[in-house]
Amino acid sequence: MKLSTVPPRSSLVDDAIRLIETSIREGTAAGTRLPSEAEISRQLGVSRPVVREALAFLRADGLVESRHGQGLFVTEQAVLRIRADDLRPDRAGLLDLLEMRRALESETARLAAQRRTPEDVDKLRAALEGMAAAEREGRDGVREDLHFHLTIASIGRNPLLMKIIHFWTPALQDAIGYLREADKKDAEILRTRQHRHEEIFGFIEAGNADAAHKAMVDHMNETLDRFEKEGAPEKS
Structure with a gap:
């Protein structure tokens, strides 16, 4: 050692x-x-x-x-142990989190498209409309954005993926909040972000698993690109 x-x-x-x-x-x-x-x-x-x-x-x-x-x-590691403080409270740690989101949420989108029911589609449409309403009313939309992604995870019905995503929810909320604050003055980014969410919803509604997966990857790649350009305040 x-x-x-x-x-x-x-x-x-x-x-x-x-x-x-x-x-x-x-x-x-x-x-x-x-x-x-x-x-x-x-x-x-x-x-x-x-x-x-x-x-x-x-x-x-x-x-x-x-x-x-x-x-x-x-010891013999028969149990996966992960702690909230495994996420470093700095720019590199947030980048790690966003990369993890890309991997996990693209798969939840694929599963959601395969497993959605009419009731699931209604729930996801309501979450999408909640984001649009937040934009119209000038609210930050962080909770609505997070709710949309958590709804997709629930529709995918993979309990392990859901557990991991819910475990990181506070950190995800912080990351979404930071990016939304950075984006709020750029009308083009706001339009693109809403379009991406609508596109993901549409593919899940249609049951197109591959397209839903790709749309989520594209959305996450754009998020990562913006994060890398904007940066984030370093914390000691």
Whole structure:
């Protein structure tokens, strides 16, 4: 097991957790004994109390386990563990989130087109109209935008995809809010954004799974392009 030095950032413990966890997940086999606290401290370039707190967190999270008189060992990872704070609170973290949205939501659009019922179409039409109403009334439309995408996920009826998307909902809402704030003075972007949502709805209503998938990918690609051009304030 080889670790990189922790960079000087706001939370040494959080960074130590991330680096140890990454090292384990990227090739440390279950049953492997971790180095001593002193050795991990030396490799990371942080104090032993920082390492001790990081290891306590990973032990509570189930990634490592104590064996009496032997030390800490990597556990068999039979459960996927993901935490809200895995998303870094900076521009790079938001970019990661948007890329994840593109992957997940393009598939939910495909599934929604395959599995929609007349009642589902009515719900999605109402969500689309809610976004349009927010635009007309000068509201930011963040909740309506998020509701449209969550409705598509529910229509797709894949419980795992729905669980992942709902788990990241607060972060998704922040990302949508940031982009809508940046876009609000550009009438062309507003028209394009509404058109994209209408296009996605139309393909789902028609049951055209491939076209719905492509339309969502196009929508997400445009979102990513705008984000990269606009940037986002870096947070420490």
